[in-house]
Amino acid sequence: MKRITIAMLTLFTLCIAMETAVKAEKKQRILIAYFSWSGNSRGIAQKIQRKTGGDLFEIKTVSSYSQDYSTVLKEAQKEQRSDARPKLKTHVKNIRKYDIIILGYPNWWASIPMPVATFLEEYNLSGKRIIPFCSHGGGRFGQSLTAIAKLSPDSKMGEALSVHYSGGSSLDSDIDRWLSKNGLGK
Numbered sequence: 482m483k484r485i486t487i488a489m490l491t492l493f494t495l496c497i498a499m500e501t502a503v504k505a506e507k508k509q510r511i512l513i514a515y516f517s518w519s520g521n522s523r524g525i526a527q528k529i530q531r532k533t534g535g536d537l538f539e540i541k542t543v544s545s546y547s548q549d550y551s552t553v554l555k556e557a558q559k560e561q562r563s564d565a566r567p568k569l570k571t572h573v574k575n576i577r578k579y580d581i582i583i584l585g586y587p588n589w590w591a592s593i594p595m596p597v598a599t600f601l602e603e604y605n606l607s608g609k610r611i612i613p614f615c616s617h618g619g620g621r622f623g624q625s626l627t628a629i630a631k632l633s634p635d636s637k638m639g640e641a642l643s644v645h646y647s648g649g650s651s652l653d654s655d656i657d658r659w660l661s662k663n664g665l666g667k
């Protein structure tokens with residue numbers, strides 16, 4: 482009787498250990514990669530980081546953009562018209578360890594800033610899920626989601642979030658709802 486009890490207890494412990502291992506394996510590893518010129522996308526990315534526990538990565542260019550608004554408008558337009566790929570000075574160490582890339586950026590001329598295009602082309606993102614968020618001044622996503630899908634045809638696209646500038650008082654709950662829709666809620 483004693484032996485049977487010990488055997489059953491061992492089996493039970495083994496089952497629990499296996500279940501824990503399977504759960505740990507299923508946990509999705511998240512990278513929050515963002516580009517930001519005036520800080521809005523950065524602030525949103527930091528909030529998402531705190532909520533998901535993912536790794537935060539800033540997409541930075543070798544040549545910096547002008548701090549002057551009307552000048553950066555022209556710089557960005559020129560890059561977009563020439564379909565430029567600005568050189569990046571930051572690189573993700575091991576992209577292979579991530580299952581999900583939460584990708585944040587401002588709407589620039591109704592699309593993605595070109596450094597985001599450089600980022601998407603730099604890595605093999607096939608099979609990974611890209612979940613975009615876009616900070617904007619009224620134009621919401623513009624053509625940015627189409628641009629991302631074209632640059633990463635082998636990735637799965639998650640439900641995207643648009644945020645007006647730095648977001649209003651509902652930003653926290655908007656992010657929570659959006660994360661839940663993407664299966665990343667608490």
Ligand SMILES: Cc1cc2nc3c(=O)[nH]c(=O)nc-3n(C[C@H](O)[C@H](O)[C@H](O)COP(=O)(O)O)c2cc1C
Pocket residue numbers: 516517518519520521522523553554555557558586587588589590591592616617618619620621623645646647
């Ligand atoms: C170069 C440039 C182009 C922009 N183009 C648009 C646009 O086409 N539509 C829009 O709604 N907002 C546009 N904006 C406004 C930004 O999307 C908005 O200010 C955003 O919150 C900035 O995010 P950031 O602080 O992360 O850079 C533009 C801003 C800049 C600097």
